[in-house]
Amino acid sequence: MKRLSSSPGDLAERYAVVVVGSGYGGGVVAARLARTGQSVCVLERGEEIPIDGFPATREALRDRFQGVMERRTPPDDHSGSWSGLFDVHFGRDMTVLRGCGLGGTSLIGAQLMQEPHPEVFNESCWPDALVADREGGLRAGFERAREILEPLCFSSLSGSSSRGQAIDRLA
Structure with missing residues (x-):
């Protein structure tokens, strides 16, 4: 299998954009910027694991x-x-x-996703703007994340195992 990472000696001297982190956030940002034709360097700690x-x-x-x-x-x-x-x-x-x-x-996330239960947003720690827009922007954000990332949802595991039930209770 072809490696995605480069050794330090193979890196260019300059990049238009440097993205730190290659997880869900950094990976999506780097891909979108690269599609615009910009030179992108993604930095990540650890190894590339086949x-x-x-x-x-x-x-x-x-x-x-x-x-x-x-x-x-x-x-x-x-x-x-x-x-x-x-x-x-x-x-x-x-x-x-x-x-x-x-x-x-x-x-290590196993491509799993769990939307929080609505009661979670009754906590005072959430910004008012987010709570007010959870049926609009927040819901649209979850739907978009599902489209792009194609995760497995914990809700599909609920009832099928004690682990799925425990995760659903914690969400």
């Missing part, structure tokens, strides 16, 4: 983690490989899982 290179066993999966434990005082240093596919940051108030590699977090 289709047959994803971990297929628990042992292989274990070796693909990296992270930081910030809950401890003092915080633990980084552990695991800096290019580990699964990058976990255990913060004091929040834990974040993100992907590391060409494709960003979309590498």
Whole structure:
């Protein structure tokens, strides 16, 4: 299979646009800018993983983690490989899982999407403009994302497994 990434020695000296991140957001932005004829460089941390290179066993999966434990005082240093596919940051108030590699977090998202339940927007943290336009602009945005990304929806898994039901409850 042909590689998508370039080695540093193959990069041009100048680009019209540099996009940092190659996940759903960065990938779409880079593709759209490239279609306009602009020279685009996409920067991403981690490796390009071929289709047959994803971990297929628990042992292989274990070796693909990296992270930081910030809950401890003092915080633990980084552990695991800096290019580990699964990058976990255990913060004091929040834990974040993100992907590391060409494709960003979309590498570990399994092309799944779940729209939030309407009650989620009753929380005071959402901007008034977003809440007021959720039946218009927000709904249109979800529909457009489905058209472009063609994700599997968690709702299609609901009822089919305990995992699907749990994810649906959390949405």
